[in-house]
Amino acid sequence: xxxxxxxxxYLNRRRSPLDSSADASSKSFLAVFWLVLHCLCCLISxxxxxxxxxxxxxxxxxxxxxxxxxxxxxRPDLPPPRTDLSPPNATAVEAKTSSSSSRVVVxxxxxxxxxxxxxxxxxxxxxxxxxxxxxxxxxxxFGSGGKSSRAVIAVTPTYARTFQALHLNGVMHSLMLAPxxxxxxxxxxxxxxxxxxxxxxxxxxxxxHVGFDQRMPNTWEDRGKVEVLMRLRALRVVxxxxxxxxxxxxxxxxxxxxxxxxxxxxxxWFGAVSVGILAxxxxxxxxVMSMDKRREMVDEEEExxxxxxxxxxxxxxxxxxGWHVFNTLPYAGKSAVYIDxxxxxxxxxxxxxxxxxxxxxxWDEAESKPEWVKEFGLLNENEGVESPLxxxxxxxxxEPLGSCGRQVLLWWLRVxxxxxxxxxxxxxxxxPLEITVAAKxxxxxxxxxxxxxxxxxxxxxxxxxxxxxxxxxxxxxxxxRSSKVRKPKRRSKRNKHEAKPTxxxxxVSASTKHHQERN
Amino acid sequence: xxRHSLSIILLFLFFSASNAEHNARTERISGSAGDVxxxxxxxxxxxxxxxxxxxxxxxLLQKDPRCLTHMFAAExxxxxxxxxxxxxxxxxxxxxxxxxxxxxTCDLTPTGLPLxxxxxxxxxxxxxxxxxxxxxWNRTEGADHFFxxxxxxxxxxxxxxxxxxxxxxxxxxxxxxxxxxxGQRNHVCLDQGSITIPPFAPPQKMQAHLIAPDIPRSIxxxxxxLFYDVNNDPEGGYYxxxxxxxxxxxxxxxxxxxxxxxxxxxxxEDMQRSIFCLCPLGWAPWSPRLVEAVVFGCIPVIIADDIxxxxxxxxxxxxIGVFVAEKDVPELDTILTSIPTEVILRKQRLxxxxxxxxxxxxxxxxxPGDAFHQILNGLARKLPHDRxxxxxxxxxVLNWTAGPVGDLKPW
Numbered sequence: 001x002x003x004x005x006x007x008x009x010y011l012n013r014r015r016s017p018l019d020s021s022a023d024a025s026s027k028s029f030l031a032v033f034w035l036v037l038h039c040l041c042c043l044i045s046x047x048x049x050x051x052x053x054x055x056x057x058x059x060x061x062x063x064x065x066x067x068x069x070x071x072x073x074x075r076p077d078l079p080p081p082r083t084d085l086s087p088p089n090a091t092a093v094e095a096k097t098s099s100s101s102s103r104v105v106v107x108x109x110x111x112x113x114x115x116x117x118x119x120x121x122x123x124x125x126x127x128x129x130x131x132x133x134x135x136x137x138x139x140x141x142f143g144s145g146g147k148s149s150r151a152v153i154a155v156t157p158t159y160a161r162t163f164q165a166l167h168l169n170g171v172m173h174s175l176m177l178a179p180x181x182x183x184x185x186x187x188x189x190x191x192x193x194x195x196x197x198x199x200x201x202x203x204x205x206x207x208x209h210v211g212f213d214q215r216m217p218n219t220w221e222d223r224g225k226v227e228v229l230m231r232l233r234a235l236r237v238v239x240x241x242x243x244x245x246x247x248x249x250x251x252x253x254x255x256x257x258x259x260x261x262x263x264x265x266x267x268x269w270f271g272a273v274s275v276g277i278l279a280x281x282x283x284x285x286x287x288v289m290s291m292d293k294r295r296e297m298v299d300e301e302e303e304x305x306x307x308x309x310x311x312x313x314x315x316x317x318x319x320x321x322g323w324h325v326f327n328t329l330p331y332a333g334k335s336a337v338y339i340d341x342x343x344x345x346x347x348x349x350x351x352x353x354x355x356x357x358x359x360x361x362x363w364d365e366a367e368s369k370p371e372w373v374k375e376f377g378l379l380n381e382n383e384g385v386e387s388p389l390x391x392x393x394x395x396x397x398x399e400p401l402g403s404c405g406r407q408v409l410l411w412w413l414r415v416x417x418x419x420x421x422x423x424x425x426x427x428x429x430x431x432p433l434e435i436t437v438a439a440k441x442x443x444x445x446x447x448x449x450x451x452x453x454x455x456x457x458x459x460x461x462x463x464x465x466x467x468x469x470x471x472x473x474x475x476x477x478x479x480x481r482s483s484k485v486r487k488p489k490r491r492s493k494r495n496k497h498e499a500k501p502t503x504x505x506x507x508v509s510a511s512t513k514h515h516q517e518r519n
Numbered sequence: 520x521x522r523h524s525l526s527i528i529l530l531f532l533f534f535s536a537s538n539a540e541h542n543a544r545t546e547r548i549s550g551s552a553g554d555v556x557x558x559x560x561x562x563x564x565x566x567x568x569x570x571x572x573x574x575x576x577x578x579l580l581q582k583d584p585r586c587l588t589h590m591f592a593a594e595x596x597x598x599x600x601x602x603x604x605x606x607x608x609x610x611x612x613x614x615x616x617x618x619x620x621x622x623x624t625c626d627l628t629p630t631g632l633p634l635x636x637x638x639x640x641x642x643x644x645x646x647x648x649x650x651x652x653x654x655x656w657n658r659t660e661g662a663d664h665f666f667x668x669x670x671x672x673x674x675x676x677x678x679x680x681x682x683x684x685x686x687x688x689x690x691x692x693x694x695x696x697x698x699x700x701x702g703q704r705n706h707v708c709l710d711q712g713s714i715t716i717p718p719f720a721p722p723q724k725m726q727a728h729l730i731a732p733d734i735p736r737s738i739x740x741x742x743x744x745l746f747y748d749v750n751n752d753p754e755g756g757y758y759x760x761x762x763x764x765x766x767x768x769x770x771x772x773x774x775x776x777x778x779x780x781x782x783x784x785x786x787x788e789d790m791q792r793s794i795f796c797l798c799p800l801g802w803a804p805w806s807p808r809l810v811e812a813v814v815f816g817c818i819p820v821i822i823a824d825d826i827x828x829x830x831x832x833x834x835x836x837x838x839i840g841v842f843v844a845e846k847d848v849p850e851l852d853t854i855l856t857s858i859p860t861e862v863i864l865r866k867q868r869l870x871x872x873x874x875x876x877x878x879x880x881x882x883x884x885x886x887p888g889d890a891f892h893q894i895l896n897g898l899a900r901k902l903p904h905d906r907x908x909x910x911x912x913x914x915x916v917l918n919w920t921a922g923p924v925g926d927l928k929p930w
Contacts, residue, residue: 104703104824106680109761111768114849119773126856127739127775133860134794134867135735142733 151245274311560895567614702827728787
């Protein structure tokens with residue numbers, strides 16, 4: 001069938017010489033002749049491996065005008081065989097227009113292929129940069145209605161503890177990704193420390209690091225109060241420096257979506273968004289228990305929505321009529337009191353993170369500030385400011401954002417490490433540790449105490465290795481230290497072979513394996 | 520005096536401020552070339568439409584209504600536009616231009632391709648009719664007449680380039696102004712005074728597939744179409760002068776190039792997600808891809824040597840599109856990535872200008888600034904007619920018996 005297709009196209013192309021022959025009989029003779037010649041040529045080209053019949057025919061018959069030499073596709077070194085002949089048919093026309101012959105020649109051309117027809121990584125990188133720049137421009141022009149976007153002023157109260165790096169990095173990455181100008185005000189309880197400063201210095205956004213003289217207390221309730229004072233301190237910074245933009249409260253353990261930053265651009269003076277409350281943080285058992293309890297209750301009462309959400313409540317015409325607050329009843333008596341309690345952490349009635357405000361509310365001069373906003377400079381902190389609504393005279397003027405509170409744009413979460421958890425300052429282990437230190441309490445079943453390790457390790461430990469905190473009693477330390485590695489005999493029944501020991505202590509060591517071999 | 524100057528200064532500031540906001544999004548094609556797009560031809564010219572028997576126009580359309588949707592439909596819509604346009608005059612003595620409503624491309628095969636074999640005869644018969652029934656043709660031998668010939672090679676009336684070149688422009692149309700889609704410099708089938716127009720692309724269909732402009736453009740280069748025409752040119756090298764095949768062979772495994780022969784249903788949407796759209800030549804140098812690229816804001820990459828683009832005297836195509844010589848196709852990726860980003864953004868802003876998009880379309884009903892008006896603008900720019908086109912009594916310039924024997928048969 002290939003032959004017939006070639007034959008067909010061949011005949012199509014060559015119709016003109018056949019047409020010109022007038023005589024019928026000579027026509028049929030010619031046709032037969034061409035057929036025979038063509039079959040012969042096909043057979044020969046099958047033998048040779050390329051179609052030579054066209055070449056021969058062109059050389060024999062074609063007028064030296066409109067055809068070029070046929071160059072097979074895969075010879076890239078050959079220059080394109082373009083002759084500079086003008087098509088003779090063109091010159092037949094009056095030379096009114098075509099005094100200069102056309103550079104473009106009709107006919108068969110070579111297919112130009114470069115020697116390495118594969119993507120060039122340098123070009124690919126350049127193209128990606130172009131794409132990224134175009135998309136940025138698109139976003140600037142078309143995104144968010146093309147209005148000029150306002151800066152985002154993020155207020156984060158924080159303090160140095162184990163999970164600080166975890167939380168602060170999360171907030172930092174969200175702020176770095178937000179396609180707006182960001183001013184990050186970090187207020188640190190216990191004074192501005194180098195650790196916090198080193199974390200936030202990596203952000204690349206403008207940061208204002210403020211120290212707050214009080215230390216962070218140990219209970220959630222007191223911590224909330226101190227956080228409020230810290231936030232007010234940050235708002236005072238906004239007022240004094242006359243920062244312009246949208247103020248949002250980015251608590252360091254919260255999670256923000258990118259749509260949150262887009263949505264808060266729409267706030268005029270004071271807005272509220274819906275916050276998803278993740279109260280069961282990091283404690284699976286509690287959650288299972290309360291889920292069972294809820295299932296018991298479902299026969300008696302109506303089941304509420306499973307994810308508690310705090311935020312504005314609207315009626316059918318999208319007007320603010322009230323607030324959805326967190327229902328603390330199911331957790332009565334079972335919530336965490338101390339920061340490292342293994343229980344659900346409950347939010348306040350209305351968390352600060354669900355509110356955003358135009359920074360001009362805080363400024364001194366009352367230029368176009370609505371009258372339902374209290375004067376921030378006259379706020380008395382000692383009167384107990386619970387939620388940002390205290391900044392307003394009239395709380396009903398709050399704008400509900402995120403399609404009137406239907407979209408949950410950020411999640412409130414409180415996760416803290418255990419009170420005795422240790423972490424290396426700056427999360428840098430230097431010099432590398434050779435031993436591990438057990439935490440005081442272990443949740444796993446007790447491990448039988450092991451004989452003490454070599455005395456040498458003790459010496460290196462006491463040399464002021466500031467990475468590991470040494471408990472007061474040496475003996476206790478010895479016992480716990482040595483209880484780390486060997487599998488208990490009970491467990492050996494389960495595993496037939498000498499597998500790696502299961503770790504039953506919190507390890508801070510970098511050279512564990514080495515040490516195990518030594519022991 | 521100072522009050523006047525102050526108010527003038529204020530007015531100036533106000534206008535510049537309002538323009539500045541507008542400029543962030545689109546850019547006016549300023550200067551003598553671009554402003555011309557918004558000219559209003561009404562009042563600048565008068566067109567007289569001949570009344571031809573319906574066998575030249577309506578009957579053809581009745582026989583095959585597909586003529587309304589293929590890419591040569593401009594001839595039909597131009598007729599309809601002129602019939603109801605304010606530039607139309609019923610008094611031929613005051614007309615500047617004469618239009619002959621004939622649809623030479625409306626003879627379609629079963630698959631929808633137009634056969635141009637009878638078009639020369641149809642055209643000849645129409646001209647014989649108007650020259651015998653009205654004196655205006657003989658007055659100038661057609662120099663103040665214009666015809667819409669949107670076929671592949673214009674008034675050469677053939678789809679094969681070699682044959683078209685051999686035929687040349689129909690001898691009877693030598694003095695008339697041709698409104699055609701084909702345009703290539705130093706080519707037989709492009710007369711000097713011709714007006715190049717874009718091929719017809721259905722405006723409603725394109726509007727129906729618009730997506731939001733803030734959807735990020737993530738495709739670098741986009742193309743959908745044939746690379747090898749296996750029916751007519753199986754080995755390649757003939758079709759598109761080998762340029763399309765070169766694009767395929769060089770960039771088929773380049774992730775930046777989204778090129779294939781598929782026919783996706785999201786073709787229009789994909790164009791709106793691309794930065795560059797290839798517009799290579801096919802059997803003829805022009806293609807509706809140019810119109811689609813302009814409408815969808817994708818920078819056209821024109822790979823056709825010596826092509827003359829639509830409304831070239833009104834639209835500064837070098838500032839909007841990228842021209843790549845056919846011999847440079849293997850370096851296409853280098854060429855495109857070495858364009859400075861500011862230039863790319865500027866091209867996109869120019870493309871976003873609504874007057875650009877309007878000028879490429881033939882909407883029904885006609886709107887100000889669309890392709891119909893650009894054609895009239897082009898005709899108006901050729902006015903006033905030179906006195907020399909008016910022939911003296913009995914003077915004949917055209918050769919009525921020139922051309923192949925087959926053309927002389929009556930239609």
